Amino acid sequence: MRIIDNQKEFDQLCLDLEKESIIFMDTEFCRRKTYYAILSIIQIATLNQKIVIDVLSGIKIDGLKNILIDKKICKVFHAPDQDFDILLHIFGKLPVNVFDTQIAAGVIGLEEVMGYGRLCKAILNINLDKSLQKADWLERPLSKELLKYAIKDVEYLIPLHRELSKEIDSRNLWDTYKTRSDKLSDPATYKINLEKIIKRVGVQDRSKEFKERFCHLIMFRENVAQTIDLPRGYCASDYQLIELCEKLPINDDDLSKLNIYQLPIAKKIFKNKLFELCLGLREAAKIN
Template sequence: MSKRPVFPSPVVLTSSEAVASLCETLRHEPFVTIDTEFVREKTYWPKLCLVQLGGKNDVALIDACAPGIDLTPLANLLAEPSCKKVFHAARQDLEIFLHLFGRLPVNVFDTQIAAMVAGFGEQVGYDSLVGAITGQSIDKTHRFSDWAARPLTKAQIAYASADVTHLRVVYCALRDQLKEQDRIHWVEAEQAILTEEKTFRPDPRRLWEKLKARTNNRRMLAILREITAWREGAAQRVDAPRQRIVRDESLLEIAAVKPRTASDLARIRGVSSGLADGEMGKELLNAIIVGEAVSEDELPVPPSRKKADRPKVPQGVVALLKVLLAARCETYRVAARLVASNDELEQLALGETDLPVMKGWRRDVFGQEAQLLLAGKVVFSIRKGELHVEAPSL
């Protein structure tokens, strides 16, 4: 448990000149800790309100709502390859910066991923991680503050700055532990997904799958695919939440009923007459027509049919794989969800080998022994109440 660290007093930056000066200083440091506060309840795109930055001698909160403030220096800091950008649970922050600056930050380190690799459990929260590493507690009272309201209170400033001050201690501790465990390359492999823009820009024509329509009617699914993709584009265009354009349940009913006219569309529960009679209504009706015209060979396949077409999974074998996975993850003190998903275990049980779990560090931790288990060469035993795994030398 670390001694309570002493952090610099936080400052709130409201001018472009102050932002430029700070970012010029920070980009020469080996790492900077970063967090954001935003609101998103009434918009599709998150509205950035605050950017917290923690440097060696600086704790600063950039007021992104300040009139006329220029965040270009922040974009340049995020693009600086020699300075590591440290986040906790980085995805939402990276999405914000991608939308704001048109590019992702480079040289990113996510302490949530690192904590799972280092043995702190499944998807550990920031406050829990701070407590485990420093012994300090974080006051999360202002987690749901209205960050767009001004002026910021002293309590909000203290809360926001804590998200980047303690993170410096957490990062250094995790970095040193991972180096000692020789697992830095594990973290780098896991973070590769955070360097791809498609991670934050999902294919609109795949979003229908999230609605989990309970039907095998492929024509209905084709319509659902088109109208769900239309809604995504409309929500982005007018910067409104998806559900405020058309709710999920309404999309499912539209795909089933296939309204032809604005008046038919207005009869769908959750569709206002204003939307049905307006330009969006015309676009939605056109998307239905497009879905109806999809050729037979291009109709989407129901997820339930995909699963039904898969050979029967031997559940006893999957159960043994889960036992081996739990044992190996306990030995290596790494979160099981990072090593293999349930779907991968089922595919392993069916004899498939072209899987992430059979590559890189996952193969060393689990994949090789999983294949030996499937070949009947692994023995489980209980000794003094503990599970032991015996396998041929690899």
């Protein structure tokens, strides 16, 4: 296993990867206290080597973009939605020519949403230790235990890809795989899903007008979270947004009666914009 933590080695790695026809990838990151995930490491395996790129070492990883968007290189991931969300934010582009082992597992008749550990057991009969899944990947130096754990997330992608591809080939299921995997290359996949939030918080049976107001407030919270780089829930929970949607405060007196009064969404730099939004929503709904 190679640890890449300096620019010279990283730049050479990118040149080497350009010669590969297939690479196996994963990332580790942290977003517990931020809106935008902090990328910690990138794990890459080829058929000949295993590599961990220490992104927090200060190296510039721009050179990886050309690898990710190179159509000649197949990139194998497992359930890369969160990885791609991060890579899209960093590079402004999504990887192309991707093989997702989770989607492939569903295509051949296994569980539609199958975790990496369960898939390794089902296909390779390997019991994968996932006890460090919640580890602090921002901690430095990275322990040997963490590095060993991280590299296994790409090491077993090699035989998984081989076995899943073989099965898809033998059953002529590549068209099905392509249909299901097209979402990975669609930037809309990584945008906030308003309908999903509405269902999750249980307001799908409210009036159309209420749901429209609720969506406006969700997007307002999104802007706040992005501006101050804090998780959405830190700015206001989904259920606090429901209360906000019901009351639509337009002044300090209204706001002081709500549970969000001390939250970032109601702080000084956003408060007036919140009042303006709520006033507009009141007028649209003809609420006094």
